[in-house]
Amino acid sequence: MEKYIMALDSGTTSNRCILFNHKGEMCSIAQREFKQIYPQPGWVEHDANEIWATQLSVAVEAMQKINVEANQIAAIGITNQRETTIVWDKKTGEPIYSAIVWQCRRTAKYCDELREKGLTDLFKEKTGLLLDAYFSGTKLKWILDHVENAREKAIKGELLFGTVETWLIWKLTKGKVHVTDYSNASRTLMYNIHTLQWDQELLDILDIPLSMLPHVQASSSDFGMSAASYLGAPIQIAGAAIQWLRDEMRLIDSSEDSEYMAKKVKNTNGCYVVPAFTGLGAPYWDPYARGTIVGITRGVNKYHIIRAALESLAFQVTDVIHAMEVDSHISLSQLKVDGGACKNNLLLSFQADFCNAPVLRPQCVETTAMGAAYLAGLYIGYWKNLDEIKRNWQIDRVFKPRISEAEREERLAGWHKAVERSFRWSEH
Numbered sequence: 445m446e447k448y449i450m451a452l453d454s455g456t457t458s459n460r461c462i463l464f465n466h467k468g469e470m471c472s473i474a475q476r477e478f479k480q481i482y483p484q485p486g487w488v489e490h491d492a493n494e495i496w497a498t499q500l501s502v503a504v505e506a507m508q509k510i511n512v513e514a515n516q517i518a519a520i521g522i523t524n525q526r527e528t529t530i531v532w533d534k535k536t537g538e539p540i541y542s543a544i545v546w547q548c549r550r551t552a553k554y555c556d557e558l559r560e561k562g563l564t565d566l567f568k569e570k571t572g573l574l575l576d577a578y579f580s581g582t583k584l585k586w587i588l589d590h591v592e593n594a595r596e597k598a599i600k601g602e603l604l605f606g607t608v609e610t611w612l613i614w615k616l617t618k619g620k621v622h623v624t625d626y627s628n629a630s631r632t633l634m635y636n637i638h639t640l641q642w643d644q645e646l647l648d649i650l651d652i653p654l655s656m657l658p659h660v661q662a663s664s665s666d667f668g669m670s671a672a673s674y675l676g677a678p679i680q681i682a683g684a685a686i687q688w689l690r691d692e693m694r695l696i697d698s699s700e701d702s703e704y705m706a707k708k709v710k711n712t713n714g715c716y717v718v719p720a721f722t723g724l725g726a727p728y729w730d731p732y733a734r735g736t737i738v739g740i741t742r743g744v745n746k747y748h749i750i751r752a753a754l755e756s757l758a759f760q761v762t763d764v765i766h767a768m769e770v771d772s773h774i775s776l777s778q779l780k781v782d783g784g785a786c787k788n789n790l791l792l793s794f795q796a797d798f799c800n801a802p803v804l805r806p807q808c809v810e811t812t813a814m815g816a817a818y819l820a821g822l823y824i825g826y827w828k829n830l831d832e833i834k835r836n837w838q839i840d841r842v843f844k845p846r847i848s849e850a851e852r853e854e855r856l857a858g859w860h861k862a863v864e865r866s867f868r869w870s871e872h
């Protein structure tokens with residue numbers, strides 16, 4: 445299995461992810477812009493949560509473009525916009541203010557005051573930098589001075605500071621690692637480039653607690669392990685909707701009951717369920733989306749909700765198929781399915797209706813286990829070749845579209861309207 449190096453390029457206007465192979469070739473690339481915020485003339489901000497969300501989304505997208513799994517990523521490297529300043533709550537992980545971008549000039553007057561105090565040479569000698577609003581230190585001081593209770597919380601050790609790479613690493617490790625490298629630290633006006641330490645004298649001048657600052661280490665070193673839930677496991681699991689009906693809502697006793705219950709009504713009575721329990725993956729990439737039930741009227745009962753939840757699985761697959769069709773310029777002619785969910789006949793009927801193509805279910809739906817068996821069997825010669833294996837694949841049933849184009853468009857439009865209601869719900 446070929447391995448790749450993942451490069452996260454967090455720029456000023458967009459985030460990119462590039463996968464490189466051993467030859468140094470770019471094998472996959474994904475990019476997404478994020479919003480530029482201009483509160484006042486000369487002020488520039490970013491939404492730190494959006495930086496994280498877009499960076500994570502392009503990482504997953506780049507992997508999916510060439511079907512790369514997490515165990516094929518040998519390492520992650522990060523390159524980032526420098527000097528941009530983020531302060532967040534150590535416990536909740538929420539930024540206390542927008543990220544102040546390197547371009548922002550709001551601390552220019554304060555830099556003038558430092559120069560007037562004769563501190564230019566001191567900062568230059570220790571940091572190698574001029575006193576300028578460009579750098580992170582004065583931005584950090586501004587946040588502590590202007591955000592309510594920020595300085596008190598910082599003194600108590602409740603706030604963390606970082607430039608973009610520190611923020612991304614902290615998020616990727618789920619708060620386990622608060623770190624930066626020499627190159628980023630040296631652009632903060634707080635780091636002594638001779639002793640390779642945060643300089644207490646400069647911190648005293650800027651009135652910044654040392655406890656806020658990340659550990660500093662060499663650029664080429666181990667900065668921790670990314671959490672498996674981000675890159676090592678799927679971001680939106682379709683089957684979770686049925687589990688939710690069973691375990692949390694207790695509307696069904698078993699997954700198999702969903703088909704029986706859903707058939708008790710002819711439609712959802714205008715109800716839609718969006719199971720964005722941990723955000724939305726492809727093609728929306730919104731980790732702040734949350735689950736919603738919309739279109740509820742007095743006539744909606746539990747059977748309508750169960751049917752809507754079942755339909756949501758087919759809607760989600762249809763969205764991904766449509767995105768693939770757009771990217772590949774290839775129209776879907778048929779859909780082969782597997783896995784436990786495809787035992788549900790009603791679900792596969794919905795799928796055929798919404799994606800407007802025949803859905804083929806094999807006799808054996810446990811394809812993962814079968815694949816492992818085939819590999820082992822091929823190795824020992826139990827099966828002679830792939831052609832022999834291909835002949836083993838048998839169709840159990842074909843589900844064909846039954847609804848009109850007008851009804852399909854209406855149902856999909858309703859679904860997309862419901863999805864929009866779930867966007868960025870948990871964002872603060």
